[in-house]
Amino acid sequence: AQSVTQPDIHITVSEGASLELRCNYSYGATPYLFWYVQSPGQGLQLLLKYFSGDTLVQGIKGFEAEFKRSQSSFNLRKPSVHWSDAAEYFCAVGSDLNDYKLSFGAGTTVTVRA
């Protein structure tokens, strides 16, 4: 079974600074990897996903993530954070492209200070 670890529970970053959120996965085969963002009381919005091909994935809102098989990682980055990026971020892994079932990490709360 697949699993996801997000080592950082909470990250505080200054507005305009860069942001990197860590995600490590455990899965024997090629994983399907996702990053979602959730604002308080809201549903999940898909930021980006990796299925295959180029290991650097561009997403919405200026986010990108890099799949590194050797490190079993899929870290999310943004060069310059905006106050509106304050939210909860979840990394998720799927095992079957046609299954659509996901396992989520515990999440990382991002606080943006002025």
Added chain:
Amino acid sequence: GAVVSQHPSWVICKSGTSVKIECRSLDFQATTMFWYRQFPKQSLMLMATSNEGSKATYEQGVEKDKFLINHASLTLSTLTVTSAHPEDSSFYICSGGGGYTFGSGTRLTVV
């Protein structure tokens, strides 16, 4: 892109009553949909897989008699929390097969 609509956004009910939550795929047909539960400040846990025209598949530890799932059409899955208790209070969110898209979630409070 794929859009999943979930209704209601929030509901308050009395202990012992039942509550139905709807999850609709608006622009795609979904033979499977998924129901997750999220406790405050925690991650999402898969509760069950909703299968169109057949029985739902529940994850270990999820009471199938308490959380009734019906997937009667290719665009609608419903989750009914039966005989709700305060410990059932949570955020419930569904997802559709198209594009790994999630609904906006339902905040259930049982008083």
